Amino acid sequence: MEKIKVFLSSRPKLLSEVIRNLIEHQPDMVVVGEVLDPLQLLSAARQTLVNAVIITPLRANGEPKICHQLLAEHPRLKIVTLSAKGEAAYLYQSGVPRFCIDEPSGQSILNAIRQVLH
Amino acid sequence: MKESVSVFIVDDNRLLREGLVSMLAEQENFVVVGAAASGRKALEKIKELRPEVALIDIGMPDKDGIEVTQALYQDMPEVKVIILGMPDLTDEIMACIEAGAVGYVLKEASFDYLVETIRSAQRGETFCSPRMAASLFSRVAELSGEQIPQSSVRLTPREVQIINQVADGLSNKEIAQKLSIELQTVKNHIHNILDKLQLHNRLEAVQYARERKLLKKK
Numbered sequence: 001m002e003k004i005k006v007f008l009s010s011r012p013k014l015l016s017e018v019i020r021n022l023i024e025h026q027p028d029m030v031v032v033g034e035v036l037d038p039l040q041l042l043s044a045a046r047q048t049l050v051n052a053v054i055i056t057p058l059r060a061n062g063e064p065k066i067c068h069q070l071l072a073e074h075p076r077l078k079i080v081t082l083s084a085k086g087e088a089a090y091l092y093q094s095g096v097p098r099f100c101i102d103e104p105s106g107q108s109i110l111n112a113i114r115q116v117l118h
Numbered sequence: 119m120k121e122s123v124s125v126f127i128v129d130d131n132r133l134l135r136e137g138l139v140s141m142l143a144e145q146e147n148f149v150v151v152g153a154a155a156s157g158r159k160a161l162e163k164i165k166e167l168r169p170e171v172a173l174i175d176i177g178m179p180d181k182d183g184i185e186v187t188q189a190l191y192q193d194m195p196e197v198k199v200i201i202l203g204m205p206d207l208t209d210e211i212m213a214c215i216e217a218g219a220v221g222y223v224l225k226e227a228s229f230d231y232l233v234e235t236i237r238s239a240q241r242g243e244t245f246c247s248p249r250m251a252a253s254l255f256s257r258v259a260e261l262s263g264e265q266i267p268q269s270s271v272r273l274t275p276r277e278v279q280i281i282n283q284v285a286d287g288l289s290n291k292e293i294a295q296k297l298s299i300e301l302q303t304v305k306n307h308i309h310n311i312l313d314k315l316q317l318h319n320r321l322e323a324v325q326y327a328r329e330r331k332l333l334k335k336k
Contacts, residue, residue, distance in 0.1 A: 011226070012224070014232065015225065
């Protein structure tokens with residue numbers, strides 16, 4: 001089975017390492033790259049084959065422009081955004097309203113990625 | 119052989135909290151005895167579990183990291199507190215140290231740095247980044263040049279921090295947002311400040327702080 005390729009753009013570093021560790025412990029997922037600035041995701045996603053992107057931090061209720069830009073270029077991409085304080089996560093997919101995960105745990109984020117990709 | 123160290127983690131960010139529990143538990147000779155999402159709950163559990171090291175997020179909804187550290191330092195000074203902070207602010211670091219913390223780790227630091235800091239705390243040492251050391255040296259130099267008038271009333275570091283925000287013209291709501299604490303907590307701090315100093319309003323509190331050189335230099 002082909003692994004789900006996950007790209008990270010998460011801050012702060014400690015949270016980023018926690019997310020990387022979480023993904024690397026999954027037999028069906030692999031981290032294929034990481035950038036510090038979400039804006040770098042646009043060029044990164046053009047160069048690397050990616051199935052899912054995890055971005056943090058973004059405003060809890062904001063409508064992150066970067067998600068729409070990424071989905072416009074890569075309609076099959078799944079994007080999970082995490083708010084800075086971790087109170088919510090949002091799943092973005094092309095053509096579907098964003099889905100909110102309240103007080104996300106590692107498991108709920110993994111489930112969200114798997115549900116849409118399997 | 120390294121001695122085992124018992125750790126308790128306090129952070130309202132569930133993903134980070136659970137992730138740190140899992141990653142620290144994988145470290146050799148680390149025992150994560152528990153975790154909590156709020157300051158109040160943390161105090162209850164730490165009293166019960168008595169860990170050697172408590173890793174505490176600075177900004178939490180009910181009781182912030184500095185308040186929890188003060189309470190722990192008073193009741194259980196044997197528990198070594200390491201604060202997990204977001205901004206690299208000298209004032210914030212100083213407030214944590216004055217509250218009794220033995221370490222301050224930015225969430226921008228690496229996990230390995232956090233592990234080293236916990237190990238140092240266990241040995242009774244402080245593991246300090248060069249950047250943080252520079253901040254502390256500069257602050258000590260600054261304080262040594264100031265004549266701070268003595269007063270029978272002592273404000274806590276958090277209260278001084280809040281007066282500084284009031285002096286900057288911030289509303290209670292803005293202060294709450296900036297310090298990542300509840301609006302009611304800000305109101306309580308301001309009420310306590312006015313009560314302690316026997317003052318009637320925020321303006322008088324700022325004037326008091328200015329006269330005693332408690333306001334940050336701009």
